[in-house]
Amino acid sequence: MIKKVELLAPAGSRSKLNTAFHFGADACYVAGTKFGLRAYADNFDSDALKSAVEFAHTLNKKVYVTVNIFPKNDDFPALKEYFVFLNSIGVDALIMTDAGAISLCKSVAPDMEIHLSTQANTTNGYTAKFWAEQGIKRVVLARETTIDDIKRTKDIVGDSLELEVFVHGAMCISYSGRCLLSNYLSTRDSNRGECVQACRWEYKMTEASREGEPLTMIEDDKGTYVMNSKDMNMLLYLDKLISAGVSSFKIEGRMKSEYYVASTVTAYRRALDGYYKTGIYSPSESLIEELEKTSHRRYTTGFYFGARDTVCLDTSKPESDxxxxxxxxxxxxxxxxxxxxxxxxxxxxxxxxxxxxxxxxxxxxxxxxxxxxxxxxxxxxxxxxxxxxxxxxxxxxxxxxxxxxxxxx
The missing domain is CATH 2.40.30.10 (Translation factors)
Structure with a gap:
C-alpha cells in the first residue's frame, strides 16, 4: 500500500489559505505579523490566525506557523508571549530555526509540535537524529539534499522523525536561505523577513580599467543574471521522494498569488491522488502543462539527483502564457x-x-x-x-x- 503524504501549501493571506484548502492542500504554512521570514506578505494578525486555525480544523486540515527568524536578545520577551498565544489557539505546529527560540517554546508550550525549518540546513541523518532527540517532530531538509541523502537520513532516524522537502517553487541562491546580500545592498535583513531578493536583480559587470565596457557572461538583452536560480519542479518524481521516506511535500510561495496557489496545488494534488488510486505514478500531460500556466522561471529538479553545473543559473524572468x-x-x-x-x-x-x-x-x-x-x-x-x-x-x-x-x- 502506498504511504500517503501531506501536501503543504503556502498561504500569505486568508484568501490564499482558503484557495489552498479548496484545491486540496492538506495543510498550510502561514506567518503572523512578526517573527516570520516574509515580512512583505500580507500575513495574519492574532484574530486572523485564530480564525484560520478554527477554519482549517473544521475541514480536518492543519495550519503551521513560521517563527523562523534569527532572533536577537530583545526579541525573546515578545517571543515568549507569542508562543503562549499560538499554543492557546491550537496551532498544529511551529516551523522554527533558532535553538534558543525552540528551547523557549518548549519551556512555555511543552506540548507544541515543532518542525525544524530548512533554514537550519539539515543535510544528514546524524543532525536530524540530534534534533529528534531534542523533541523536534519534523525536519524540513535543506534543498541541497539528494534523494539518496534522504533515504540514508530516513534509515538513521526511522520513525522518530518526519521528513519534509520542497517540491516546487523559487529557490534561494544561498545555502537554504542564510544570505546577507539583502543586508549589504539595501540594509534589509533577509534573516529577519525583509529580503529584497537582490539575487534576482539584473546585473552587468565592468572591469575597473574598462569603464563602459560591460563584460558578457550569461546574459540576455535585459542584463546578467549571475545569481538567478531556476525554479524547482519535482512533479514527475514524487514517487521517488515517497519511496525515500518523505512525509510532507512543500510548495514554496507565500508571497505569490491565489492563482499560483490554485494551479500548483491542483497539479500536485491530482498527481498524488492518481498515484494512490492506481498504484502507478504517471502524471498526465495536462498536469505537467498546468505548471507551465503559472508565472515561473525555467524549471529544474534542483539537487535531488546530484549536483548540476547549471542548476542555479537562469537567464529568464518569471513569465507565463x-x-x-x-x-x-x-x-x-x-x-x-x-x-x-x-x-x-x-x-x-x-x-x-x-x-x-x-x-x-x-x-x-x-x-x-x-x-x-x-x-x-x-x-x-x-x-x-x-x-x-x-x-x-x-x-x-x-x-x-x-x-x-x-x-x-
Missing part, C-alpha cells in the same frame, strides 16, 4: 451566472479556461454576456476587483479560478 482573469465567488442559479471578482482584463468573445478541483477542471467558457452588480451590460471588463456576473450554464464554486491564454503569442 496565461493570465489570471478572475476568482469565482459563487453561482447565481436564478440568473444562471457565475459571480466573479475580476483580476485581469477580458472582453466579449474571449475564451476562458476553468481551474477547479472538480469535474469542471479545464472546461472552456466563451464570454457572451457580462453584467455588473447594477445589471449594466459590460462588453470590455477592465476594472480589477470589480464584481461581475458572467452568463454561463457551467456551475462554478467559491475559490474556483478563471484564466485566459495571452493573445499576443
Amino acid at each position: 496565461w493570465l489570471f482573469i478572475a476568482e469565482v465567488k459563487g453561482y447565481d442559479e436564478s440568473k444562471k451566472c457565475i459571480i466573479l471578482e475580476q483580476r485581469g482584463r477580458f472582453k466579449k468573445g474571449d475564451v476562458l479556461e476553468v481551474l477547479s478541483p472538480d469535474e469542471n477542471y479545464l472546461k472552456k467558457i466563451v464570454v457572451d454576456e457580462v453584467f455588473d452588480e447594477d445589471g449594466n451590460v459590460i462588453d470590455d471588463c477592465k476594472f480589477v476587483q470589480q464584481i461581475l456576473y458572467l452568463k454561463s450554464d457551467v456551475v462554478l464554486h467559491n475559490h474556483d479560478v478563471l484564466r485566459m491564454k495571452r493573445k499576443d503569442l
Whole structure:
C-alpha cells in the first residue's frame, strides 16, 4: 500500500489559505505579523490566525506557523508571549530555526509540535537524529539534499522523525536561505523577513580599467543574471521522494498569488491522488502543462539527483502564457451566472479556461454576456476587483479560478 503524504501549501493571506484548502492542500504554512521570514506578505494578525486555525480544523486540515527568524536578545520577551498565544489557539505546529527560540517554546508550550525549518540546513541523518532527540517532530531538509541523502537520513532516524522537502517553487541562491546580500545592498535583513531578493536583480559587470565596457557572461538583452536560480519542479518524481521516506511535500510561495496557489496545488494534488488510486505514478500531460500556466522561471529538479553545473543559473524572468482573469465567488442559479471578482482584463468573445478541483477542471467558457452588480451590460471588463456576473450554464464554486491564454503569442 502506498504511504500517503501531506501536501503543504503556502498561504500569505486568508484568501490564499482558503484557495489552498479548496484545491486540496492538506495543510498550510502561514506567518503572523512578526517573527516570520516574509515580512512583505500580507500575513495574519492574532484574530486572523485564530480564525484560520478554527477554519482549517473544521475541514480536518492543519495550519503551521513560521517563527523562523534569527532572533536577537530583545526579541525573546515578545517571543515568549507569542508562543503562549499560538499554543492557546491550537496551532498544529511551529516551523522554527533558532535553538534558543525552540528551547523557549518548549519551556512555555511543552506540548507544541515543532518542525525544524530548512533554514537550519539539515543535510544528514546524524543532525536530524540530534534534533529528534531534542523533541523536534519534523525536519524540513535543506534543498541541497539528494534523494539518496534522504533515504540514508530516513534509515538513521526511522520513525522518530518526519521528513519534509520542497517540491516546487523559487529557490534561494544561498545555502537554504542564510544570505546577507539583502543586508549589504539595501540594509534589509533577509534573516529577519525583509529580503529584497537582490539575487534576482539584473546585473552587468565592468572591469575597473574598462569603464563602459560591460563584460558578457550569461546574459540576455535585459542584463546578467549571475545569481538567478531556476525554479524547482519535482512533479514527475514524487514517487521517488515517497519511496525515500518523505512525509510532507512543500510548495514554496507565500508571497505569490491565489492563482499560483490554485494551479500548483491542483497539479500536485491530482498527481498524488492518481498515484494512490492506481498504484502507478504517471502524471498526465495536462498536469505537467498546468505548471507551465503559472508565472515561473525555467524549471529544474534542483539537487535531488546530484549536483548540476547549471542548476542555479537562469537567464529568464518569471513569465507565463496565461493570465489570471478572475476568482469565482459563487453561482447565481436564478440568473444562471457565475459571480466573479475580476483580476485581469477580458472582453466579449474571449475564451476562458476553468481551474477547479472538480469535474469542471479545464472546461472552456466563451464570454457572451457580462453584467455588473447594477445589471449594466459590460462588453470590455477592465476594472480589477470589480464584481461581475458572467452568463454561463457551467456551475462554478467559491475559490474556483478563471484564466485566459495571452493573445499576443
